[in-house]
Each structure stands twice: as structure tokens, then as C-alpha cells.
Amino acid sequence: MxxxxxxxxxxxxxxxxxxxxxxxxxxxxxxxxxxxxxxxxxxxxxxxxxxxxxxxxxxxxxxxxxxxxxxxxxxxxxxxxxxxxxxxxxxxxxxxxxxxxxxxxxxxxxxxxxxxxxxxxxxxxxxxxxxxxxxxxxxxxxxxxxxxxxxxxxxxxxxxxxxxxxxxxxxxxxxxxxxxxxxxxxxxxxxxxxxxxxxxxxxxxxxxxxxxxxxxxxxxxxxxxxxxxxxxxxxxLYTAQLLTNCNVLSKADAKLLGIHAKKETVVIYPHYIDVSGGWALNRWVVKNILFKGFYEELVLDHDGITARAFNKEQGKFKAGDKVTLKAWGYLEY
CATH class of the missing domain: 3.40.50.300 (P-loop containing nucleotide triphosphate hydrolases)
Structure with missing residues (x-):
């Protein structure tokens, strides 16, 4: 039965x-x-x-x-x-x-x-x-x-x-x-x-x-x-945005993080982004630093495009610094 x-x-x-x-x-x-x-x-x-x-x-x-x-x-x-x-x-x-x-x-x-x-x-x-x-x-x-x-x-x-x-x-x-x-x-x-x-x-x-x-x-x-x-x-995309404060970028804007997507919308979680201070063509500016306890959330700008990334090395960056971003993971919609 x-x-x-x-x-x-x-x-x-x-x-x-x-x-x-x-x-x-x-x-x-x-x-x-x-x-x-x-x-x-x-x-x-x-x-x-x-x-x-x-x-x-x-x-x-x-x-x-x-x-x-x-x-x-x-x-x-x-x-x-x-x-x-x-x-x-x-x-x-x-x-x-x-x-x-x-x-x-x-x-x-x-x-x-x-x-x-x-x-x-x-x-x-x-x-x-x-x-x-x-x-x-x-x-x-x-x-x-x-x-x-x-x-x-x-x-x-x-x-x-x-x-x-x-x-x-x-x-x-x-x-x-x-x-x-x-x-x-x-x-x-x-x-x-x-x-x-x-x-x-x-x-x-x-x-x-x-x-x-x-x-x-x-x-x-x-x-x-x-x-x-x-x-x-x-x-x-709706579900991704419900479950985390993610970055939502267009296919073209995602190239600034080294992503060559096939679909038109790219979602990147903040912890999927590595931030470094090296000299590269695509430069992002640190606009704000939000203290989150054991890590910082960096608010970054590139010619009006905004992204957020997590940084565990607190104090490494300050507002106004120019940095390079590289995403090691992403979703496409």
C-alpha cells in the first residue's frame, strides 16, 4: 500500500x-x-x-x-x-x-x-x-x-x-x-x-x-x-538575490572582472571576488569599507559600475585606493 x-x-x-x-x-x-x-x-x-x-x-x-x-x-x-x-x-x-x-x-x-x-x-x-x-x-x-x-x-x-x-x-x-x-x-x-x-x-x-x-x-x-x-x-536570478546580497552585472560589465559570459546577466557573490593592489588595466576604486566583524565588505566603483567584495585582511585597503578585481566564480542568467 x-x-x-x-x-x-x-x-x-x-x-x-x-x-x-x-x-x-x-x-x-x-x-x-x-x-x-x-x-x-x-x-x-x-x-x-x-x-x-x-x-x-x-x-x-x-x-x-x-x-x-x-x-x-x-x-x-x-x-x-x-x-x-x-x-x-x-x-x-x-x-x-x-x-x-x-x-x-x-x-x-x-x-x-x-x-x-x-x-x-x-x-x-x-x-x-x-x-x-x-x-x-x-x-x-x-x-x-x-x-x-x-x-x-x-x-x-x-x-x-x-x-x-x-x-x-x-x-x-x-x-x-x-x-x-x-x-x-x-x-x-x-x-x-x-x-x-x-x-x-x-x-x-x-x-x-x-x-x-x-x-x-x-x-x-x-x-x-x-x-x-x-x-x-x-x-x-530572483532566488540568488533572495539568498545573498550579490553583484548583478551585465555581460559586458562582467568582463571587468575577467568573466567572459555566454548569457546576458552575471551574478557574482561578494566572496567570489579576489581583491589585489597590483597594476592592471581594469582599476576599481574603493568607495567605502563596511566593518562586518571578522571581515570587511568593500564597496567598489569602476566608471559608475558598483561591485561588492569581501576582504578578510582588515586594514589592507582604505577609501580611495585603486585595486584590481578578479572573480573566481559566477552564475549566468
Whole structure:
């Protein structure tokens, strides 16, 4: 017997018509891989959040259907409390938290009172999974935005859902703590087999956290694949620009970096460019130097053509220096 797909969208569409543009999703078919983290990425208005809500059952498709283990997910028109019972969603807002209750109580309240020992054990387990045990007796009101987000995620996984949906979940989390929270979620996925579907606009976030990427453009799936696959070999210029701040040059301009391309558009990642101070015909001027921690990002100009390159030898160049660029890797479109 053929195994039923875990979570599946079959030809779903939900279109919103506005004054200046049309939004939503159109004719999307996809299968979500169980026990993995899938990230939905795209520019603003590409349909990311609409797709997430359709998968959860907060919205009903105008055509097509969403299936969970072969059973149709019903939307708000058919279900009094929308959202599938085996799924939980966390957004960047934390409005459902009880601000004046303790962190412990915000989580424990979702668990049944039929077995108090099990309730206490599960609450402690969730707090440990998200490294929040030290916050258990604090009021949510007294927490930072990032800590509140952790509480919201803890509440979502307390009842052991099969699928966790995250809509821009790390916006309220300080950069210094964001990576730790992402790692905690990855560990929970590895330990429990939880399936996570997330929407994000941060390329660093999805590249380091996701197992699978779904790229949306104008409400349609443009391409899918692993983060490594789509970063190294994106089939579309759109995807390359989503995943990194890349250089996009014409075929003619690319010759200034020693590239003789066959196609009209050339994409060069900043770390694909070597910068040297030798004497060569093609001279670039260092216009700006951006400190990035362990490396610098050089903003360079050649007769109005701008390029960016990474430099790990900090202090080697200064604004106004004339340098030579050579690209050792590139993509063509």
C-alpha cells in the first residue's frame, strides 16, 4: 500500500485583489517533508503568509485542497475554531500570552489536570528544551521581546503538535540570542520528529536553519530545494538575490572582472571576488569599507559600475585606493 503524503497542497489558490496589486497564491502544489524544517521565502507580497495560513487552515483555498495524512484540512467556513488540531502556529506577535502570569503557568495552563505529575513534568521538559527553566517564575510582562517569543513557542509545542508553523518568528529576538533559539528548535526537531514550516525574509536565518526551501514569486512556487543547493546553483536570478546580497552585472560589465559570459546577466557573490593592489588595466576604486566583524565588505566603483567584495585582511585597503578585481566564480542568467 502506498504511504499517504504527510502534508500536501494540491492546486491551491487564494487571491486578494487590491487597488494597486494582486496578492495571494495561485495553483500551488507541494508536499511538506515530515520531521524537517521547511522555510517559505520570497519578497514582500509574494504570498508567503497566505500559503502558511492555507496549510494551517486559517484560510480556505478558492480552489484546490490541503490534505494532512490524506484527510482534508477544513477552513474557517467549515470549522468553528480554524486551524488543524495536529498543528500550532506562532507569529511574531505574542498577544495570546497572559502577561501577568508566570512563564510556568502560561505553559502549564494548556495541559490537562487529570495527571498533575505528568503536567508538571511536561512543563519542565518544554522549559528545558527552550533553555527557559531560569525564567519559570518570572511574569511574562517582565520579559524581553525575545523571551516572550520563546514562551509563545513553548506554549505551541507543549501539547506535542505534529506540525509547528512559524510566521517571521525571530523578528522580536535580539541578534545575539537569535541563533541560540534557532538551534534549540533544530534540536527539538531532531529529538522529537516535529515538522516545522516557517516563513522568513532573512537569508542567513533560512540558510542555517532550514532543511528545505520553497521559493515563492508572485504567488507561485518558483523553485524548491535544500539551502545549499539553491545557494550554490539557483535556477533563477530572483532566488540568488533572495539568498545573498550579490553583484548583478551585465555581460559586458562582467568582463571587468575577467568573466567572459555566454548569457546576458552575471551574478557574482561578494566572496567570489579576489581583491589585489597590483597594476592592471581594469582599476576599481574603493568607495567605502563596511566593518562586518571578522571581515570587511568593500564597496567598489569602476566608471559608475558598483561591485561588492569581501576582504578578510582588515586594514589592507582604505577609501580611495585603486585595486584590481578578479572573480573566481559566477552564475549566468
Amino acid at each position: 502506498t504511504e499517504k503524503p504527510f502534508l500536501q497542497a494540491v492546486g491551491i489558490s487564494r487571491v486578494f485583489t487590491g487597488t494597486h496589486h494582486e496578492g495571494g497564491v495561485k495553483d500551488i502544489t507541494l508536499n511538506i517533508i515530515p520531521g524537517k524544517i521547511t522555510a517559505i521565502i520570497g519578497t514582500s507580497g509574494s504570498g508567503k503568509t497566505t500559503l502558511l495560513k492555507l496549510l494551517f487552515g486559517l484560510l480556505s483555498p478558492e480552489k484546490g485542497k490541503v490534505l494532512f495524512e490524506g484527510e482534508r484540512i477544513w477552513g474557517p467556513e467549515e470549522k468553528l475554531i480554524p486551524g488543524h488540531d495536529a498543528m500550532k502556529m506562532v507569529t511574531q506577535h505574542t498577544d495570546d500570552l497572559n502577561l501577568f502570569a508566570k512563564v510556568w503557568d502560561n505553559i502549564a495552563v494548556l495541559l490537562p489536570n487529570t495527571d498533575i505529575a505528568t503536567k508538571q513534568a511536561r512543563t519542565e521538559e518544554v522549559l528545558r528544551q527552550l533553555n527557559m527553566l531560569h525564567l519559570a517564575d518570572k511574569r511574562v510582562f517582565d520579559l524581553s521581546g525575545g523571551e516572550k517569543q520563546r514562551v509563545a513557542i513553548a506554549r505551541a509545542i507543549a501539547t506535542r503538535p505534529r506540525v509547528l508553523l512559524l510566521d517571521e518568528p525571530f523578528n522580536q529576538v535580539d541578534a545575539s540570542f537569535r541563533e541560540g533559539l534557532q538551534q534549540d528548535i533544530r534540536q527539538i526537531v531532531a529529538d522529537t520528529g516535529l515538522t516545522v514550516i516557517m516563513v522568513s525574509h532573512d537569508p542567513a536565518e533560512v540558510l542555517s536553519m532550514a532543511d528545505e526551501l520553497i521559493v515563492l514569486k508572485d504567488g507561485k512556487v518558483l523553485e524548491t530545494g535544500s539551502p545549499k543547493q539553491l545557494y550554490q546553483n539557483p535556477a533563477n
